[in-house]
Amino acid sequence: MSDSQAAAQQVEPLPQEIALQTKPKLNRLTYDGRVKKLYGIWLLNFFMKIITIGIYSFWGKTRMRKYIASSFLLGGDRFEYTGTGKELFKGFLKASPILIAIYVPFIVSSSFAGESAVWPFIFLMPFIYVVPMAIFLALRYRMSRTTWRGIRGALSGSAVGYANLSIKRSFISFVSLGVFIPYSDIARHKYMVDHAYFGSIKADFRSSAKSLMKIHIITFLLMIPTLGFSRFWYRAALTRAKMNGLKVGDLNFRNNVTAWDMLKNISLNLLIVLLTLGLGTPFAINRNMKFMARHNAIAGDLETSQVMQAKDRKPSIGEGLDDIMGLDGGFM
Amino acid sequence: MIPVKVSGRYFDGKSAAAHDVTAEPSGSHLHIKFSDGSVAKSWSYNEIIVLEEAAPPLPTKITSRRDPDARLLIPSRTEWEKIKIHLNRSEFVKTLPTGFWHFVGYAALSVAVIAAVWFSAPAFLEQASVFVPASWERALGKKVMMSVINDPVCVDPAGRKVFDRMVATLQKAANSQTKYIVTVVDNPEIMNAFAAPGGYIVLFSGVLKRAGSAEEVAGVLAHEMAHIELDHATRGIIRDLGFALMIQGMLGGGHNEAAKMVSFLGQMRYSRINEMEADDKGLSFLKRAGINSKYMAKFFEHLDAEEKEKEKKDGKRGYADKILSYASTHPLTSERIQHLKAAAEKNEKNKRVLTNAQWQDLQGICIKTESYR
Numbered sequence: 001m002s003d004s005q006a007a008a009q010q011v012e013p014l015p016q017e018i019a020l021q022t023k024p025k026l027n028r029l030t031y032d033g034r035v036k037k038l039y040g041i042w043l044l045n046f047f048m049k050i051i052t053i054g055i056y057s058f059w060g061k062t063r064m065r066k067y068i069a070s071s072f073l074l075g076g077d078r079f080e081y082t083g084t085g086k087e088l089f090k091g092f093l094k095a096s097p098i099l100i101a102i103y104v105p106f107i108v109s110s111s112f113a114g115e116s117a118v119w120p121f122i123f124l125m126p127f128i129y130v131v132p133m134a135i136f137l138a139l140r141y142r143m144s145r146t147t148w149r150g151i152r153g154a155l156s157g158s159a160v161g162y163a164n165l166s167i168k169r170s171f172i173s174f175v176s177l178g179v180f181i182p183y184s185d186i187a188r189h190k191y192m193v194d195h196a197y198f199g200s201i202k203a204d205f206r207s208s209a210k211s212l213m214k215i216h217i218i219t220f221l222l223m224i225p226t227l228g229f230s231r232f233w234y235r236a237a238l239t240r241a242k243m244n245g246l247k248v249g250d251l252n253f254r255n256n257v258t259a260w261d262m263l264k265n266i267s268l269n270l271l272i273v274l275l276t277l278g279l280g281t282p283f284a285i286n287r288n289m290k291f292m293a294r295h296n297a298i299a300g301d302l303e304t305s306q307v308m309q310a311k312d313r314k315p316s317i318g319e320g321l322d323d324i325m326g327l328d329g330g331f332m
Numbered sequence: 333m334i335p336v337k338v339s340g341r342y343f344d345g346k347s348a349a350a351h352d353v354t355a356e357p358s359g360s361h362l363h364i365k366f367s368d369g370s371v372a373k374s375w376s377y378n379e380i381i382v383l384e385e386a387a388p389p390l391p392t393k394i395t396s397r398r399d400p401d402a403r404l405l406i407p408s409r410t411e412w413e414k415i416k417i418h419l420n421r422s423e424f425v426k427t428l429p430t431g432f433w434h435f436v437g438y439a440a441l442s443v444a445v446i447a448a449v450w451f452s453a454p455a456f457l458e459q460a461s462v463f464v465p466a467s468w469e470r471a472l473g474k475k476v477m478m479s480v481i482n483d484p485v486c487v488d489p490a491g492r493k494v495f496d497r498m499v500a501t502l503q504k505a506a507n508s509q510t511k512y513i514v515t516v517v518d519n520p521e522i523m524n525a526f527a528a529p530g531g532y533i534v535l536f537s538g539v540l541k542r543a544g545s546a547e548e549v550a551g552v553l554a555h556e557m558a559h560i561e562l563d564h565a566t567r568g569i570i571r572d573l574g575f576a577l578m579i580q581g582m583l584g585g586g587h588n589e590a591a592k593m594v595s596f597l598g599q600m601r602y603s604r605i606n607e608m609e610a611d612d613k614g615l616s617f618l619k620r621a622g623i624n625s626k627y628m629a630k631f632f633e634h635l636d637a638e639e640k641e642k643e644k645k646d647g648k649r650g651y652a653d654k655i656l657s658y659a660s661t662h663p664l665t666s667e668r669i670q671h672l673k674a675a676a677e678k679n680e681k682n683k684r685v686l687t688n689a690q691w692q693d694l695q696g697i698c699i700k701t702e703s704y705r
Contacts, residue, residue, distance in 0.1 A: 040430040049581070051442055053445070054580070149348045150343035150402065151348050199348065
């Protein structure tokens, strides 16, 4: 073999080299929150809530969220929660009249209903609309108040739009006797992601519900014999599908949680809270955050300045609706 | 003098580029410099806002009033102190302290607030009942009657005439303008009566069966009328609701079970207080009508005897009695009897409220019945 021929042969890269070159950098999410610090905040919230007959809860929740957010690190930099107690309180004030208007007719009609359940059923309808709206508004607020390296999140779209979609999807799931649940779950998630922004970069969702159908049907049929535990396998598969399909610019989200992981995590946290009659809650929260960090990562080159600040204004209503109904999507 | 150089991390809030910088405090400004020495930003000391002070592993976080999306993070506590001394006119975001003695203070204050709410909030809450229109009370009363009365009502004309007369006598003694609507229900097993908002009173025929005299029945009626005169039902609803909301606000969230229990115990306690008030007020009506107070106590003695008979059948209760009494809407019968007997005065009148013939008529009120609906 001549020298030139040998040289030409050396250029061809080995398969493992190709893999190394094209494999994106995996940036793990880390959490370094301290249980002691969480206890301090939690205990403070407990006392201050009593002293202020509950009004402090908005500031207490905010303080907890701030600490937890800043304990998460990505690429060496911490997240920041920029929400305020005042915003949550104002949201509560704005949402209260609406909530009273839908709660009162329902409660009054159900205590006087007697045998006929007609009126209570009618007054239940507004809830079906208001709950998905509250979920949307809560997410929009929290995204806009979460920053990383100074970039804010944002959620466009509308609460009404999301509620319409959600109701339509619930109907389809119901009418199909549960068969199309994965499509509904994915559709709801897709609406959120398609309207989500990190700075000026829109998020994308690239996943289909088809891959979930098999695990869904199997775990659905096994629900009764396994007392519902089989659904953990669907939940885990759904979580992975939701996260792995999430793309922001050239960054991809990665999630590797398994059903066993989820089962162990939830069971242990529940046990801790129950056995300590609630006093162990901060410990369970800390465990849960560590769990989330362990199973989530972002693939791609973080050192990109491509992601610019969003030009959107902050939404004016805090999570008023969500706050009172006890829903608390996301972080905690 | 060697210029102070503090290492930090800087985000301008416009792009995701993070920069390792040095922050150099001068006389009037804090200069943020890139690694190549060029100045990224200069913040004057009075525009700086200190968001958080270093609590390892968390860094100190500062920003500028004019540039609120930007962040300068200073990881080292000691280095931060070098900058801090310049910042006397800067804004420091304040949060409630979490030191040990602070917690002792918070705990003490919490106990005080809980005590205040437990003992005095209900009285305030009840005042709101003045806003409830009489028409609502009547509508509510009617609904309550419709849902509770499942037996026929007693309508023998002679009996009703006597009964209405007794009600009128007591009403005069009570100096009351209320329009009472009193119904006798044919259920001899129930030795009880109750009052609903709007002036509705229900007397079960068991009372007539077990009472030794018309005066005892008058005692029961007087107690129920007292509930209405004192507006216990409506006040109770508002008080219970308001109290539950306050307790939910204080203990809700992660401690819902505790909140529910505390609300429940509070409601039961005030219900017992109301019952004692009705005993006292009812007694005053009886006295003004000239009826001897011993009759009210007598009826409770009958009630007590019935309860003790039931206990014998079910087996001894002992201590459970006292403990359960805290979860009960009514005070212990034995306590009520003692209280009533103690309220007896010397030289009380002892008028008969009905003649013997009238008492016979009243006892026969259930000879004729009709459906309530």
